[in-house]
Amino acid sequence: xxxxxxxxxxxxxxxxxxxxxxLWINKKAKTPLANPLIISVILVIAxxxxxxxPLDNFQKGGDFINxxxxxxxxxxxxxxxSQWELLxxxxxxxxxxxxxxxxxxxxxxxxxxxxFGLDDVIxxxxxxxxxxxxxxxxxxxxAGGIAPLTVAAVxxxxxxxxxxxxxxxxxxxxxxxxxxxxxxxxxSHAIGTSKALQLGETQGAxxxxxxxxxxxxxxxxxxxxxx
Amino acid sequence: MKIMLQIGIIFGVCWIGExxxxxxxFPFPSSVIAMIILFLLLLTKALxxxxxxxxxxxxQKNMAFFFIPASVGIMENFDLLKENVVPLVTIxxxxxxxxxxxxxxxxxYLMRLQEKLRGGKEHDxxxx
Numbered sequence: 001x002x003x004x005x006x007x008x009x010x011x012x013x014x015x016x017x018x019x020x021x022x023l024w025i026n027k028k029a030k031t032p033l034a035n036p037l038i039i040s041v042i043l044v045i046a047x048x049x050x051x052x053x054p055l056d057n058f059q060k061g062g063d064f065i066n067x068x069x070x071x072x073x074x075x076x077x078x079x080x081x082s083q084w085e086l087l088x089x090x091x092x093x094x095x096x097x098x099x100x101x102x103x104x105x106x107x108x109x110x111x112x113x114x115x116f117g118l119d120d121v122i123x124x125x126x127x128x129x130x131x132x133x134x135x136x137x138x139x140x141x142x143a144g145g146i147a148p149l150t151v152a153a154v155x156x157x158x159x160x161x162x163x164x165x166x167x168x169x170x171x172x173x174x175x176x177x178x179x180x181x182x183x184x185x186x187x188s189h190a191i192g193t194s195k196a197l198q199l200g201e202t203q204g205a206x207x208x209x210x211x212x213x214x215x216x217x218x219x220x221x222x223x224x225x226x227x
Numbered sequence: 228m229k230i231m232l233q234i235g236i237i238f239g240v241c242w243i244g245e246x247x248x249x250x251x252x253f254p255f256p257s258s259v260i261a262m263i264i265l266f267l268l269l270l271t272k273a274l275x276x277x278x279x280x281x282x283x284x285x286x287q288k289n290m291a292f293f294f295i296p297a298s299v300g301i302m303e304n305f306d307l308l309k310e311n312v313v314p315l316v317t318i319x320x321x322x323x324x325x326x327x328x329x330x331x332x333x334x335x336y337l338m339r340l341q342e343k344l345r346g347g348k349e350h351d352x353x354x355x
Contacts, residue, residue, distance in 0.1 A: 015295045037291040041298040048302070055302055062296025068286065069293050070241045073258035075283040077265035078276065093337035101330025108322040116314035122307075126318055130326050133294050138256035148301035149308065149315075151294060156319035161327060168324060174331040176338060183331030187323050190290060210330070212262065219259050227254060 005053045011061020018043040032162040032191060038155060073134040073215075080212040083205045094182055094206065098214040101186035102221055105130040110226075121145060127226060128218060129153035132189040135215045139222050154189070161188025162195035181206025186214040233282035236274070240265050 004010070021043060022036030048058055080087065087094060106127060113123040125145030128136040133154050140150035161168070165184060174180050177200055184192040185207035193211060197204030244261030248254075268274040286293075301308060308315070 011296065015292065019292050019295060035291075037294055037298065040292075040295050041301070044295065044299050045302050048299075055299070058299065059296060062299065065293055065296050069297070070244070070258035070261060071237045071282075072286040072290050072293050073256075074237060074241055074244070074261035074265050075279075075286040077262045077269060078279065078283040079287065081266055081269040082276070084270070090338070092341060093334040096337045097330040097334035100333040101326045104329035105322055105326040108325045109318055112314070112318045112321065116318070118311065118314055122311055122315075126315070129319060130323065133290075133297075134258055135256055137297060138258060142254045142256070146304055146307070147297055148299075148304055151298045152301060152308065153315060153319045155298075156316060157323040160320045161323045164324070165327075168327050169331075172328040172331050174335060176335050178338060179331045179334035182334045183327045186330040187327035212266075214330075216259055216263070219256060223253055223255065 002053060002057070005051075005057040006060060008061040008064055011058045012064060013061070014044055014047065014058065015040065015061065015065055018047075032159045032195065035155065035159060035191070069134040069137070073132070076132070076212045076215070079208045083209050086202075086205055087209050090178055090206075093178060094209060095213060095217075097179070097182040098186045098210050099217050101183065102130070102214050102218040105187070106218065106221055106225065122149065124226075125149040126153050128222060129157050130187055130189070131215045131218045132211050135219065139219060143222075143226060155191075158188045158191030161192045165192065165195050165199075177202040178206050182210045185210025189214075230281055233279050236279055237265070237282050237286070240268070 018040040019036060022039035025039055026034045026036045044058070047053070048055060109126050109129065110123065113126060118126075121144060124143040125140050125147075126149075127143065127145070128139035129150060130136075131139075131154075133151055136150050136154050137147045141147050161184065165188075168174075168183070169180055172183070174183060180199060181196050181203040184196040184203065188195075189211050193204060193207040196207035241258065241261045244257040244259075244264060247260050248257035265274070265279075269276065
């Protein structure tokens with residue numbers, strides 16, 4: 001009967017239903033810790049383990065879903081475009097902030113990885129972790145990193161940034177909504193943006209733009225310094 | 228516009244991105260090239276928001292869903308994760324704090340500078 005799970009439909013269905021459960025728990029719990037993706041991944045792994053289903057069987061459906069990662073990244077263009085007027089007015093601070101933030105991210109990760117004596121594979125997996133998952137994954141695999149490890153680091157950055165955001169805003173005295181938004185999007189991508197939206201419309205919009213801007217800048221910096 | 232055509236447009240842009248990525252002499256994620264192309268198409272009005280809205284919104288609203296299979300792959304790297312959990316979490320959190328501060332402060336000071344310069348210009352005009 002285990003063959004039954006080798007249909008691509010099995011993996012797709014498992015993802016859909018565990019994700020729906022994740023969304024439901026997230027709605028009830030109202031904390032960034034109850035992240036739908038994390039809940040879904042834990043449920044999928046638990047189900048595969050309990051029933052002894054091979055990962056390869058699950059990944060037949062997984063490959064189908066993976067195919068949507070690139071289109072989902074490309075679709076970020078729409079959120080940058082829909083805030084074009086706001087971006088045009090503030091493009092120097094936004095691009096400047098995202099650039100300095102991305103550089104500090106890459107630099108601090110590289111420095112700390114050396115400090116901890118991590119090998120090249122793990123360092124490559126961590127380096128792009130501040131940007132949105134699909135871009136981070138692609139940068140990681142291109143540099144010889146392990147994609148799932150990158151996703152884990154991306155999640156920690158997103159959830160950590162969202163949880164500590166009110167504290168970080170006070171710590172760095174960011175009284176300006178544009179500064180709050182750019183910091184959120186550059187450091188904590190989409191998870192940060194959902195928190196930034198709660199702070200205000202400008203913060204949310206700026207955070208959304210910064211996901212795309214910091215993504216591109218990180219790719220360029222990564223290319224210059226790490227390949 | 229019909230959803231099928233919207234899917235076609237977005238997938239088409241992604242496929243072109245893959246082609247350009249192959250031609251480039253350095254590694255550059257094809258999805259980011261596709262994002263830039265799509266943005267330029269929107270900006271030059273070659274493409275209207277309505278041409279891709281439904282599909283793009285579907286992709287964005289369910290973004291996290293598409294990462295599930297890739298994340299489940301962590302099963303195979305569980306030992307690696309366990310061995311490195313302390314540096315991994317430390318690095319992720321510390322660098323997030325530093326990145327947040329660096330990006331936010333840069334924006335804050337650049338905006339102040341911009342205001343000063345703009346204010347200065349207006350002041351000049353008044354003087355003239």
